[in-house]
Amino acid sequence: MINIKFDVKTFLKTAMIGIVGVLLFKxxxxxxxxxxGPMLAVLLANRVFHLQMYWPKPIQNTGLIVIGYSLGISFNKEILKAMFQDIPLMFLLTTILCVFSCIFAFFISKYGKIDFPTALTSSVPGGLTQIIIFAQDMKGIDLSTVTFFHAIRVIMVVLLVPIVVHLPFLQTTTQSAAANIQSNLEILNWNHFFIYMILCTIAALIGKKIKLPAAYMLAPIILTILLNVTIFPASSMPPGLLNICQFVVGIHIGLLLHPESLKHKGRLFSFAIFSSLILVSASFIMSLLIMKNLEGTSIITGFLSLAPGGMDQMGIIGHEVHADIATITIYQLFRILYIYILIPPALTLVNKKF
Known part of the structure; x- marks a missing residue:
């Protein structure tokens, strides 16, 4: 009984520290x-001030299930149809970005003095949450290094991309063929939402049983896409729920980190900054030379479609600059699928070799 009470108190303390982190970041x-916010706040409290932290695993898994659902509902019939039409170009451009990442991972591994699987995972142009959850499930990956690289990249991309898209010579209104696609998820249906949560939970447990990579996120994504585009339309997310889930996962990641294990911090910071600049530059060049000519988008739309900053952040910036949100969504979603389908097997092969 004493242990349960202790855990509850420590859990509430951990949650309060996480909330302070959110408020400071806001x-x-x-x-x-x-x-x-909560990731860094809990990290400092745990590793610098040596406060005892506690965060139940089921809470983190629940957050991942909801995040997986939120990604899955972004796919509807119209978006999938447009995506299938553009698969060759999307596959080419995403592969080019990943090749840049692999080449840079080689240099990070050689000159940054870290193992190649960790360098490769640190360089993949995916979302912070998704890649870290993958890294957590992969044996032999230094999670602290991966989180360090992706956190720096998120900050760099979110700072750089708005500057680039507001350059005067980029202010055009060219639209692609996907511009008329509208989301059908503007209405919240509580019955559908709760049914999906039950089904996604079952799918996550089955995925974990069959050793699916990042099962608590990937299994809900797969199930939601299949049901949403076939027989059972999904509901929109309840307001604020996705923020709560990011908060839950952020605290969990903060408790996993061991920054004291990072060697050559200054060198790694330089590599993280440089890799972010390389990916952002490659995205801009491809939007200028390829997307504008082959896809018929504006340079801004093409850049936001390829920028390695995550669908939510790029979508928000796209709204602010009146870019083609549908095209941005399609390309960012395709990269999510690309990473989920191809990166885990590639990382497994790399782990076996190295």
Whole structure:
């Protein structure tokens, strides 16, 4: 009984520290406050001030299930149809970005003195949450290094991309063929939402049983896409729920980190900054030379479609600059699928070799 009471007190203390992190990030207008805020606050409290922390695993898994659902509902018949039409170009451009990442991972591994599987995972142009959950499930990956690289990239991308898209010579209104696609998820249906939560939970447990990579996120994504585009339309997310889930996962990630294990911190910071600049530059060049000519988008739309900053952040910026949100969504979603389908087997092969 004493242990349960202790856990509850420590759990509430951990949650309060996470909330303080969110508030500070909101006050400073820092990027991704509901994920990075609690992650850094808990990290400092745990590793610097040596406060005892506690965060139940089921809470984190629940947050991942909801995040998986939120990604799955972004796919509807119209978006999938447009995506299938553009698969060759999307596959080419995403592969080019990943090749850049692999090449840079080689240099990070050689000159940054870290193992190649960790360097590769740190360089993949995916979302912070998704890649870290993958890294957590992969044996031999230094989670602290991966989180360090992706956190720096999120901050760099969120700072750089708005500057680039507001350059005067980019202010055009060219639209692609996907511009008329509308989301059908503007209405919240509580019955559908609760049914999906039950089904996604079952799918996550089955995925974990069959050793699916990042099962608590990937299994709900797969199930939601299949049901939403076939027989059972999904509901929109309840207001604020996704922020809560990012908060839950952010605290969990903060407790997993061991920054004291990072060697050559200054060198790694330089590599993290440089890799972010390389990916952002490659995205801009491809939007200028390829997307504008082959896809018929504006340079801004093409850039936001390829930028390695995550669908939510790029979508928000796209709204602000009146870009083609549908095209941005399609390309960012395709990269999510690309990473989920191809990266885990590739990382497994790399782990076996190295």
């Amino acid at each position: 006050l400073l207008h820092a990027p991704v406050p509901y994920l990075l």
